[in-house]
Amino acid sequence: MSDSATEAGSLPRTGLTPRQRRNFGVGVQYAILVLIVVVAAVALDWQRFQEVFFNPSTFKFLFPDLITIGLVNTMIYTCSGYVIGFFLGLLIAVMRLSAVRLNRWFAHGYIELFRGLPALLVFMLLGYGLPVVLGPDRQLPFPPYGTVAIALGLVSAAYMAETFRAGIQAVPKGQVEAARSLGMSATRAMVTVVLPQAIRIVIPPLTNELIMLFKDSSLVFAVGLTAGTAELAKIGNDLATEHANSTPIVLAGLSYLVITLPLGFLVRRLEARQAKAR
Amino acid sequence: MTEPVEEAEAAVLLDRPMVSIKGLHKSFGDLEVLRGIDVDVRPGEVVCVIGPSGSGKSTLLRCVNLLEQPTAGEIRVAGDLLTHRDADLDRARRHIGMVFQQFNLFPHLSVLDNVTIAQRRVLKLGRAEAEETARGLLASVGVGDKAGEYPARLSGGQQQRVAIARALAMKPKLMLFDEPTSALDPELVGDVLNVMRDLARTGMTMMVVTHEMAFAREVADRVIFMDGGVIVEEGTPGQVIGDPRHERTRAFLRRVLHPIED
Ligand SMILES: Nc1ncnc2c1ncn2[C@@H]1O[C@H](COP(=O)(O)OP(=O)(O)O)[C@@H](O)[C@H]1O
Ligand SMILES: [Mg+2]
Numbered sequence: 001m002s003d004s005a006t007e008a009g010s011l012p013r014t015g016l017t018p019r020q021r022r023n024f025g026v027g028v029q030y031a032i033l034v035l036i037v038v039v040a041a042v043a044l045d046w047q048r049f050q051e052v053f054f055n056p057s058t059f060k061f062l063f064p065d066l067i068t069i070g071l072v073n074t075m076i077y078t079c080s081g082y083v084i085g086f087f088l089g090l091l092i093a094v095m096r097l098s099a100v101r102l103n104r105w106f107a108h109g110y111i112e113l114f115r116g117l118p119a120l121l122v123f124m125l126l127g128y129g130l131p132v133v134l135g136p137d138r139q140l141p142f143p144p145y146g147t148v149a150i151a152l153g154l155v156s157a158a159y160m161a162e163t164f165r166a167g168i169q170a171v172p173k174g175q176v177e178a179a180r181s182l183g184m185s186a187t188r189a190m191v192t193v194v195l196p197q198a199i200r201i202v203i204p205p206l207t208n209e210l211i212m213l214f215k216d217s218s219l220v221f222a223v224g225l226t227a228g229t230a231e232l233a234k235i236g237n238d239l240a241t242e243h244a245n246s247t248p249i250v251l252a253g254l255s256y257l258v259i260t261l262p263l264g265f266l267v268r269r270l271e272a273r274q275a276k277a278r
Numbered sequence: 279m280t281e282p283v284e285e286a287e288a289a290v291l292l293d294r295p296m297v298s299i300k301g302l303h304k305s306f307g308d309l310e311v312l313r314g315i316d317v318d319v320r321p322g323e324v325v326c327v328i329g330p331s332g333s334g335k336s337t338l339l340r341c342v343n344l345l346e347q348p349t350a351g352e353i354r355v356a357g358d359l360l361t362h363r364d365a366d367l368d369r370a371r372r373h374i375g376m377v378f379q380q381f382n383l384f385p386h387l388s389v390l391d392n393v394t395i396a397q398r399r400v401l402k403l404g405r406a407e408a409e410e411t412a413r414g415l416l417a418s419v420g421v422g423d424k425a426g427e428y429p430a431r432l433s434g435g436q437q438q439r440v441a442i443a444r445a446l447a448m449k450p451k452l453m454l455f456d457e458p459t460s461a462l463d464p465e466l467v468g469d470v471l472n473v474m475r476d477l478a479r480t481g482m483t484m485m486v487v488t489h490e491m492a493f494a495r496e497v498a499d500r501v502i503f504m505d506g507g508v509i510v511e512e513g514t515p516g517q518v519i520g521d522p523r524h525e526r527t528r529a530f531l532r533r534v535l536h537p538i539e540d
Contacts, residue, residue, distance in 0.1 A: 178382035178441075181343055182396035182448060183372030192399055196386045 051245075058247045062239060066248065069228065070235035071255050076145065077217045077231055081152025082210055088153055089160025094190065096165050107161065114158035120219045126151045127223035144229055148220045156213050163205045167198035204270040211260050211267075218256075232256060294357060296321045296452055296483040297342060302351035304337055311337045313507040315351070319452075324484045326494040326515070329504035330530055335487040338504070339454045342485065343374040356451050372400060375445030379457040381437040383429040383444070389416065390425040393444045401448070408447075415443040419473045435466030439473055446477075453477065455486040489534055495519055503527045 096107035130147055140146030171194050179189035218233035225234055236252030297319035304312040311334045319325050327335050340346040342353060344360050344367050353360045360370055384392050393412035397403045416422045419439040429437055438458055445453060459467040471493050478484060478497050488494060494501055494515055501518040503511045511524045522528045
């Protein structure tokens with residue numbers, strides 16, 4: 001570094017200019033990559049890999065169940081969990097910023113608890129615990145959809161609450177003052193002036209949260225799912241076990257990507273637009 | 279619903295002050311910002327508050343509508359004791375308009391909705407009635423053609439005039455202005471001051487924190503000079519700006535009127 005700076009214009013000792021040295025570095029990196037690919041192509045058993053992970057003969061028992069049951073259930077679980085998480089998260093964020101200490105404590109405890117626990121464990125506890133506390137004669141509506149929606153909602157609410165809190169705090173203090181000086185109550189100012197602006201600010205991270213939830217929905221098998229209510233990951237895994245072939249898991253994975261990749265693209269677009277507006 | 283209005287009218291009839299501030303103290307932690315302020319503002323009077331930065335002018339104004347909770351002292355507006363612990367501040371603030379240095383328009387609402395939102399959500403008026411009032415006010419402050427725009431598309435001077443219209447939509451008995459032209463490009467100041475001058479002529483009671491000495495001289499009935507959290511000097515504009523008695527007032531006016539020479 002200092003060589004090229006001090007000797008700029010003259011040839012350094014190595015006989016290479018800084019540009020030549022840079023090109024040499026790039027060349028070495030390409031060479032290493034090509035080597036890895038060649039070794040992988042020659043040394044690994046691709047024939048067998050294709051048979052196990054992408055075997056067209058399995059398609060006939062994969063479709064349409066993987067889509068009509070798996071993808072559809074994944075969407076239902078994710079969307080219902082997201083709606084619950086959205087409103088619960090909003091409520092907890094507002095409680096987190098409340099003037100009432102008990103509200104703040106509760107919200108704080110909730111967020112720490114559900115962010116600190118593995119989602120899988122929460123789903124297991126709900127799967128075993130809910131039937132116990134509800135009693136033998138009662139259950140949440142549309143079993144197991146009600147339970148799954150609550151499970152995903154409870155977990156995602158903790159993350160969304162922190163996102164909403166950041167958004168609320170990003171709204172300038174003058175907005176609340178203007179609202180209050182027009183005679184709005186604190187609650188009215190929050191609902192009419194602060195939250196609409198806060199939600200706009202956090203649309204990109206909220207979309208990210210939707211992506212996370214899509215993937216987390218693969219854990220809800222832990223609350224106990226039947227064949228008709230299985231989501232992508234469970235169907236993929238069940239079919240893979242049944243037919244001793246991993247192709248269903250690969251196709252389940254591709255189905256996730258069909259949803260998550262466009263959403264990720266959308267997030268980057270939204271973020272770019274907000275960066276430009278600032 | 280009609281109670282504050284009747285109170286305000288009673289205040290006019292009895293020539294009770296519209297604003298009565300007694301023994302006002304305000305501290306932020308250890309910092310005592312207001313150190314005993316007594317001011318009465320008569321109905322229809324225009325009072326300009328001047329003074330150096332940090333002297334407590336904004337805090338005084340923000341105590342009048344209880345955006346800041348006074349540490350000690352009494353605030354009465356239109357007869358209501360706002361510093362009473364059972365005072366209904368949300369109701370009281372309906373008829374105390376406030377205009378901020380940074381405008382504080384609601385950026386997610388159109389200009390028209392900025393002016394109708396409190397009418398509809400606070401006064402519970404219908405959309406048609408609120409919009410009629412709003413359009414009239416927007417026209418009267420010279421931004422009638424901007425009703426459909428969003429605040430970000432307006433110049434600072436236009437935004438501040440919308441902010442004035444927004445406050446007036448609540449039919450206030452008192453208007454508080456905190457350096458309404460300080461954030462504006464110089465060529466836009468005149469439009470806002472013209473609107474304020476017109477408002478003063480309609481008989482509106484106004485408290486105006488400002489550095490615009492020409493405006494204070496012309497429009498104010500009374501000028502208050504504050505420094506260090508107390509009122510140093512008050513009187514007619516001619517007295518306080520034209521012939522100040524206190525050295526601190528003279529020093530301040532020299533700096534404001536001849537900034538280059540300093
Ligand atoms: N919310 C607050 N917290 C702490 N200090 C404050 C607050 N608001 C104002 N102050 C302080 O009070 C003093 C007076 O402020 P202010 O009333 O804004 O003065 P002015 O409007 O005359 O410039 C300043 O020293 C300011 O830093
Ligand atoms: Mg100020």
